[in-house]
Amino acid sequence: MAIRYGCFFSYAHGRRDGLMNQFKIALSDAIRCYLEPYFDNEDELFIDTEQLGGGDDIDRRIARAMCESVTMILIYSPKYEAHGYTRREFAAMQQIEAERSRWYTMPSHLIIPVIMTMHPARLPPQIAGSNFYVDFSHFTMATGDLKSHPEFLPDIKKIVNRIVIQYEYLKKYTPVGHDCNQFVLPDVPPVWRDLPDLTFPKK
Secondary structure (H helix, E strand, O other): OOOOEEEEEEOOOOOOOOHHHHHHHHHHHHHHHHHHHHOOOOEEEEOHHHHOOOOOOHHHHHHHHHHOEEEEEEEEOHHHHHOHHHHHHHHHHHHHHHHHOOOOOOOOOOEEEEEOOOOOOOOOHHHHOOOOOEEOOOOOOOOOOOOOOOOOHHHHHHHHHHHHHHHHHHHHHOOOOOOHHHOOOOOOOOOOOOOOOOOOOOO
């Protein structure tokens, strides 16, 4: 296995000029900036809109990119858990973590949740139960550059540190001959929470 990416960005797509796209761009710029000094020839990030072409076998390319990534940054919004494909990416990275945990003692989980927008009720247990997530829900279209924003920079550095530590472990302990072409995405998992009952009380 060759490490090709520091982290795989998992997110629900938004409109081109909307908050979701703006946040993805700002976060990816910041992560690239602070991660680059630690890597050899690997790319800092895999982002599907940048690295997939129209003729690609999407499932196969996504599966391989996830396997070749050190970690996964999950950009959470309520839209994330509503989409089967993003839940599928979450389940895939859990499988990758289970495999790697047989190679070495994991220093942390591979999935790094970043909260862009809180759910109006509560975070799903898949996110809330994580031993580490960062809350960027106060990011707005007016926030601007995360690379030098004093409010967000400490969490950016925490994310980078977790990626770097995992990177060092993976370089040292990956079995010789491990083939990421063998990894396939799992089936779409069930929804993360029961839908609320919106029926009105009957008189």
